[in-house]
Amino acid sequence: MSSTPKKQRVHLKTIVPGPRSTALRQREDAHVAPGLQGYAVMAGIAVESAEGSAVTDVDGNTFLDFIGGIGVGALGHSHPGVVKAIQDQVARASVGSFTSEARVELLERVAKHPPTEGVHRLQLYSSGAEAVESALRLAKSHTKKTEFVSFWGGFHGKTMGALSLMGSNFKEGLGPMVPGSHILPYADCYRCPIGSTYPTCGLGCIDQGRKQLKYASTNSIAAFIVEPMQGTAGNVVPPDDFIPAVRELAHEFGALFIADEMITGFGRTGRYWGVEHSGAKPDIVTLGKAFGGGFPLSGVLTTDAIAQAKPWSNPSGSSSSYGGNPLAAAAGVAALKAIEEDGLVDNAREVGAAMLEELAAFVEAYPFVGHVRGRGLFMGIELVADKKTKEPLSRAVTRRIFDECVRRGLLTMSYAPSFRIQPALTIDHETAKNGIAVLREVFDEAKRTNLWGLT
Structure with a gap:
């Protein structure tokens, strides 16, 4: 580096x-x-x-930064590769959904490191919540079902669909939430949600979740969405067998498995994707933060078959005004290049x-x-x-x-x-x-x- x-x-x-x-x-x-x-x-x-891991204020004080933009500043401040890419691209073309060399290269670079085999179809957005909302629409389009499952402590954004799946009291005063939203216990083993101890619990939180859905859902669950490791809850790291168990439970209910990799993706946890620690294979992945090297950029990854679902796949059905613009794509290319080449x-x-x-x-x-x-x-x-x-x-x-x-x-x-x-x-x-x-x-x-x- x-x-x-x-x-x-x-x-x-x-x-x-x-x-x-x-x-x-x-x-x-x-x-x-x-x-x-x-x-x-x-x-x-x-x-x-600001440069690297240091921030200097207008009074000349320099601070070390352990916040990192809550994951957005994964490449540090003012990474020279990202700075140059943005400077070069903004002088050429910035907005619009037309094909650009930068976007093609971005798609190809993401496809080189898929979270699991076959998950390579990428749609682009500008914020994490926007990508999550798109993932929820995609799951509905593919399954023709209407309900969603998330987890205690989970954070997926502040727009209404994502907010309804938030596993905290942040929602107080903002109701009513979207119907059909179910929130299950997450394996935060320091503060066990069922008052037990891992591994003797046998992942009892999964069993409790299964029972809850049996009695509370209408058996029309489109997807489970989960962070491989929870960020807003306090950077909680679950046991490695928890996320595969979530995937199995999702498929047991005929639902898709969405891995929210906004924070854990692109190397944050010491692996390229958070799901790699457990081997769980997602059907859909939401990504962002490190993805743009500090520039607003997010996306939804999925398979060929799921991406064809309608109405999500109709022209303009999954698009965004800022999604995939040349400037964001150039920033994303520079970020992924740095992640790979700088180790x-x-x-x-x-x-x-x-x-x-x-x-x-x-x-x-x-x-x-x-x-x-x-x-x-x-x-x-x-x-x-x-x-x-x-x-x-x-x-x-x-x-x-x-x-x-x-x-x-x-x-x-x-x-x-x-x-x-x-x-x-x-x-x-x-x-x-x-x-x-x-x-x-x-x-x-x-x-x-x-x-x-x-x-």
Whole structure:
């Protein structure tokens, strides 16, 4: 990865947030609607530039970035290959659904690394939720059925169909949801949904889900949609036999199996696809985030037979105004080229393993760290008030942890008790160690002073 920066570290010139950031935020707050990404609002900084795993604000403070745009910045900030591809393409052609050399190459590059044999038909979009909605329409078109199954903790987007399948309380106040949406327990073994222990449970969550569908569905299930590893729930890694069991359950009900690989696809977990860890074979795959190298790009992958389903396959039946435009396609080509040529899947596996080894020691070192988990550069830490009861730390406490990380130059998702760590796939060992050193400093201070009531 000669094209990306190495050994990046924190450099602070002012208090955080600095005066220029504060002034810009005040101007923005006069007009911007509420509801922006929580971490961006809480950090209080205004960005001047960013490169690799470092973000520099308008006050000249440089932060290490362990958020990575929540998966979007998988190639790091301003990857030179993506920058050049976008610059070159925008001068030639940007919009429209006509065939372009960039789109043809993108299709061919995706087809070189299918999540399973035969899943190569790709339709393109600009957001994750848009791709998920298309996948749901495709499943209905193919099966002629009407219901869907998702899982506790799952996140597939905020549009109405995807929102109805969200496995959290985010939906409160937004009902009613789309009828025929069923949500089953996910194998989050640290917080077992059925109060058991793996592997003696025998995947009892699957058995419970089967019973629920038997009595709650109308036996008209079009598809099961599941994240191979759950992102928003806290980067939860299920046992390897869980996802194949989900696939079997889907087919038992005559439904398709949709793998939502928005976060886990393209190397994040140390394999090209999240489903590769378990060997489960999806019928449909939704993809995005790393796919565009930071440019808005998403897609739906499926087989020849399923892609022919009508009305999804009718002219304009599965299209999008921005889908497959030359500019997005060029960005996608550059991103996939970097993932392949820079060895980013291997880098995610190797650097992620080293990070996980350091973070695993936190469980013994800190009374408020209950559990550490991860695959590749997809890691999670459970911050708890009590290790025996697994009671999560309050949001007030985790917000203080987040603030202290930002003040010391580390951008994290530590504002939630299920603390997600997912830096760029381009991050090197030294930069990763520098970031963990800041996190350790914050945790050491919390333990030493009991500053926020941590015990």
